[in-house]
Every structure is written in structure tokens, then in C-alpha cells.
Amino acid sequence: MLKVQEIREIIKLIDQSNIDEFSYESDGAKVKMKKHQGQVVTTPVQQGQPVQAEQPEPQSAPAAPAREQQVKETPEPKEEQQGSLDYDKEITSPMVGTYYASPSPDQEAYVKQGDQVKEESVVCIVEAMKLFNEIEAEVSGEIVEILVEDGELVEYGQPLFRVKSK
Template sequence: MLKVQEIREIIKLVDQSSITEFVYEQEGTKIKMKKTGADQPVQIIKEVPAAIAVQAPVKEVTPAGQPQAEPEVKQEAANTNLHTITSPMVGTFYASPSPEEDNYVSRGSKVKKDSIVCIVEAMKLFNEIEAEENGEIVDILVKDGQLVEYGQALFTVKAE
């Protein structure tokens, strides 16, 4: 999956070039950028499993081409120490070991390499997902009980 900084660089290159449309597809993730006019900024149509923060003046549009609200630019996105924890399988995301227990992690939680951050249940098997490096949870990208896809971003971690 592309990093946020790489996407920003692609947007900048497309915006400065004479091409009118750019499509990038890799491992089930598809990014399509299209210029609609000489005076208008690049628009990005994304078909990715997880949200990606983009910089203004890029406008996010639905596949039908209807403009949406300006995307929120996250301050953390500019940080190059960000790491994404992704789902290793298709299944159901659980933030805690059981409904009556606290979540494994929340925003601001410190994690160590191999700390359990969630469970993904697939075919009645509960798979513990671990952090891959030391850091701090910046964002939780899915909701408890949500179905997740293979490779879908679950957490953003600021590496230490």
C-alpha cells in the first residue's frame, strides 16, 4: 500500500503535468486521479479499504463524480514516523478480548512490538493482532464489530 507522502507526491506530479487522468492499482487498492479543467485542481477518486488523508486543494469525489466535503487533513499525516497496522485476513474486528473487558488499545496508548492491539475473528478462530513496532496509537481506523478485509488498515501508529 502506498504511504501518504507517496500519494501526495503523485498528486503533485499529476497536477503539474499535462496528463488529465492517472490510475494506480496494486493488491486490490485503486487510486484514480483526474483533472477536470485547466483551472481546477486534481480530483482523487479512491477505492481503498482505509481512509487516506490528502492535502487541499485536492477534492474527494464519489465514484459517481459527486463532490463531497473537503477531506480533513490530519496533522499526523505529515509525520514520516507513521506506521499502519493492517489486517492479515478477512474477518471481524474486535477491539477487546470480550464484550465486558476494556479495549486492548485506544488513541494515545503506548504499544510495544508484539503487544496485542485487537482480535480479528475468522471462521470462529480468534486471531490476536500484534503491533509490529514500538510506538503510540494515533488513530483507530475501524469500529468494533466491523468486517475487515485482508490488508485493510486498522491502526495508525507513531513509531518511536
């Protein structure tokens, strides 16, 4: 069965390689990864099934900066998206899991709309396989929009927050 850390390592290896698409199937469970505009996009085809795999051999290629995997550049906001929100970055989910806005149900959310964040600021938690992963902003600026609800399932690469950087 693949662990979260092993999946992360596979994503990094695929991202650093010349491979555009990766598929793995074992015991009826499938994992499929595709690069989309220089980023690795992971699509779980069948969830809840244990998947066993050996890590692929790394291929020599220039490494992409890790920050590009989580923070997407957005050149101009689209006018049709809730008026004229002014943002230039999106904080995206680095994994498939459940989004939590606060460290526990009885505590306040890490961030609210209008809050200022720094690169190392924790903005939320994504739970994957009973592991609670603190997600850092990795960009400095103001949270202009929160795109997901507490307890919502999120996908790898799904935008969570829109940020107007400093």
C-alpha cells in the same frame, strides 16, 4: 474446504513466488489473489462457500519479510485526512474477518488512541471462521488513530490503526 492455516500458507507461497495473480474456482466459489506493490492482496469473490484446493508448488524466489505484509510504511500523512495526524506506520489486518477491540464485550479495549505499544503488544482480535486471532502491533510507538469500529468486518490488508513509531 480450505482452512485458515492453508489460506495463510497459500498467501505466503504466492508472496514468495514470481506469480503476480492467482485464481481458484471450485463448486461456484472463487478465490482470487493479486500482488500489489510486492504484497499479496486477497479478494474473496464469493463468501460463505466451501473452497477445496491443493496447495501450489513453491517456486524459488527470495522470501519477503513477514512484517511487510502487516505493517505498511507511510512516508507522509496526507493533510486532508482529519487535519494533520502525525503517523508513519499503519497496522493492517492480516486476514478477512470481524474486528474486535477487546478480548470480550465486558472487558476494556486492548488499546486506545494515545496508548504506547510494543512490537509484541496485542492490539485487537480478528475473528475468521470462528477462530479468534490476536493481532500484534509489530511496530513500537503510539496509537494515533483507530480506523475501525468494534464488530466491523475488515478485509485483508485494510488499515486498522495508525502509529507514530519511536
